[in-house]
């Protein structure tokens with residue numbers, strides 16, 4: 481039987497999510513400043529191009545990953561506000577406190593998440 485989260489869990493998870501939210505915002509600001517900075521100062525030496533592009537690509541990937549995570553964290557905070565936090569998006573069963581302490585922004589219970597991950601890939605997903 482999956483354990484529902486208590487008020488205390490909810491308060492703890494909310495704090496975790498808020499901290500994560502702040503950290504992600506800081507990260508994103510920094511990464512965006514870096515991206516703007518490198519656009520303002522284009523490197524014109526051919527020898528540097530390869531490394532610079534690789535670095536920018538890595539930064540862009542981090543930026544996208546942070547943005548996706550931020551989106552999940554904001555959604556979780558909204559669910560906390562709305563009082564729907566901790567219920568699986570698909571089956572409405574409690575997600576379980578252990579899973580939530582591990583992944584405070586989880587949308588689904590383990591069973592539904594597994595089903596979701598094994599579902600046919602979405603159109604915008606690139607093949608591995």
Ligand SMILES: [Zn+2]
Pocket residue numbers: 568569570571572573588589590591592593
């Ligand atoms: Zn579920």
